[in-house]
Amino acid sequence: MREEMDSGKSKKMVFVTVGTTCFDALVKAVDSPQVRHELWSKGYTHLVIQMGRGSHFPSKFSGEDGSLAVDYFTFSPSIADYLKSASLIISHAGSGSIFETLRLGKPLIVVVNEDLMDNHQRELAEELADKKHLFCASPQTLHQIINGMNLDSLVPYPPGDSVPVAKLINSFFSFPDN
Template sequence: MSSDSKCVFVTVGSTKFDALVAAVLSNDVFESLKKTGFDRLVIQCGNSKVPLSPRIWNDEILLDTPINGISTSIWRFKKSLKDNYAAADLVIGHAGSGTIIEVLRMGRKLIAVPNETLLHNHQAELAEALDTSGYLIASPVSDLAEAIQQAMSKDFERFPEYDGSKFSRILDEEMGFI
């Protein structure tokens, strides 16, 4: 793999998000990935349906082959996605708070796609707030190809580093220690 290789990593987390997996494997998204210079696509699909009828290589790897000129790997679960986030030039993920925070703290470009099938659609609220602040792009599944174009041409705000002292200070104030 050359140093010019560009990778997009897609994650649905521990949930099932069929619509995101199907959208990522659509012709529109592959065209958008090619236009922006990507040559590798890695998808963590969880328990989602994969519309390609992939050959099952083993319990985890579902597919590892080029599709539309882009090297594509699809697998279900790993203990940690940290290495995948680190290797990605762009992360497309469900808009779960844990995924968002981990990806943004690593300084990666992120497209957060809320899973609208979840109760109360809390993911949409979080994604929209962070989009408005300039940290990521919030996108519905239907606009994913366009969101990829936007993400690769946008300069994102740097997400703040973790500061554990803030929580301690709030707790101390509430308990009357300060």
């Protein structure tokens, strides 16, 4: 990937991941003109969507007309390079995706899949959002979160600090804190 676009504007890539699941609501949300406009207005130039098992295929745009360039794929042996090169990550609420992104120190918007039963992922995402480590959205509110986000307000997640996660898990399963 080139670091600069021909126009001289710095490349700022947004990477979206749904993991191995089907999360068409998230893919449709990032494919919407509202979300693409909000990302472009925040200075992002490229949007790469890992759509997993979903059936909604996003619209591809080259960005040659001065708009947000959009590309997608279903699966990759590793998304590590995408995560490392992204300026912003929009992810499903899987704990592996969340903590891998936080470990890299990347700004993160977690979009909760409201169709899941017994949604412990929402609790994890909201807890980390309350602590200002990430932003939390639903597919319906994603464009509003992007519009209002201030990346400077995020607090880095302390590496190797498993105590908050352990407390959240203990709370979820009603185990006593030690």
